[in-house]
Structures are given as structure tokens and as C-alpha cells.
Amino acid sequence: MLSRNLPELRLGGLDLPGGYEEIYLWQAAKLAGADLTGAAPALGLSVAGPGVVRASLFGRDYLVDRTGVRPADGGPANPSQLSLVAHYALSPGRGEPAYEFLPLDRLSGPAPGRPGGGKALGLFDRALARIFDRDPEALAAAAARLGGRNLGRDPSGGLAWLFHPFPKVPMKLICHEADEEFPAGCRLLFDKSATAFMAFEALGFLAALLQSELEAT
DSSP, X not given: OOOSOOOOOOOSSSOOOXXXXXXXXXXXXXXTTOOHHHHHHHHTOEEEETTEEEEEETTEEEEEETTEXXXXXXXXXXXXXXXXXXXXXXXXXXXXXXXXXXXXXXXXXXXXXXXXXHXXXXXXXXXXXXHHHHOXXXXXHHHHHTTOEEXXXXXXXXXXXXXXXXXXXXXXXXXXXXXXSSXXXXXEEEETTGGXXXXXXXXXXXXXXXXXXXXXX
8 A cells, every 4th residue: 555655855846845744735735726627537537526536546546626635445645645646636738648768867857957856766776676686576566566567578678567657657667687797777767748747856756656665565
């Protein structure tokens, strides 16, 4: 269940409030004036009732209305997950994913002069590589639990999984086995259209969430 704390990630760009609870309250306040059901079809979300939409994040369903976000199963959730769901439900994004994948730091990133997320996301790639090297079967099982589809061998030679944390924001994880020359390595990639649907910072939190859940194996 997606209720763990996210790893530390600091990315420039948005003027975010401090603390996960504050970020959620900041996002939830925007829901009060939003036409959630009107925007739902363009985001691939379903309407669950008058003024209520249903969104899935890594396989767990959430209900979103003008008062906030709650898990559809009635269980607990970390404010970080609620923030991400609210952020996506509020997205002005339109269109379809390109299914062409890039590292996050090659997408539209932080404003000039502010620190980027490349270093932090590189740490995530190494953490995922350690998980893969230690127990690739456990990582594959965890990926399936989170809705990841095993793509088999990527053209690069690594093993690949496709995730849809949200309908219009596909992510691809590619892991290469260790050999005599190189250690195991993983890359987490985002669809090149991802920033049309979510802010750069929110995509960074998605990366952190995936790492956190895979580490729970």
C-alpha cells in the first residue's frame, strides 16, 4: 500500500510550501474551484459520481472531489501520494503520450539559475540498480505489483518495465545486469510529453515514490 515516506528530493522550479502536509493542503485548496469531472476525460480519469473523479496511482485508486483526495479503499495514505493525485487531477494537459522516453533532467526542467534534479535522480538510479543486482526476481515482482508491464529486453539490452502511475504519464525502467566490466545499472525514463501533464518537480516525486515502493520488496 502506498503509504511510505518519500526519499528526500529537492528540485527547483515551483515555489513549494515546506513539508508534505503543507504541500497537500496547498494542492487541495486548488480543488475547490476546479471542474474535475470536466477535465477528467482528457486526463484519462473516470467520473465516480457528481463532482468526483477516480484516479489510480501505481495501482491504488483514489477519489478526488472539491474537498480533497482520499483512498478509495478507505485505508491510510501519505500526504505525498495525495498531493500527487491532486496535482494530476488539476492538470491542464491535453493530448496523448508520445511513448518516447527521456531521463527527467532532459525534459523541461528548473528555471535558469536554480538547482536541477539530475544529481538526486542519479542517486535514485543507483539505488534501483542495487535492488536489481541484489534480487532481480523480487524487483520484477514488485514492479508487477505496482502495475508495471514487463517489456522483456529493451533495444539497449537491458530488462525493461513500463509503468503508468497516471494514465497520461508513462514511465520506463530499464535495468542492465552486471558483467565483468560494469556493475548493474538502472535508468528511470519519462515520456517526453510528461511535463505537459505534470510539473517537473511532481515528476521527480513520482520517481522518488517508485524507488520507495521498490525498496519495500
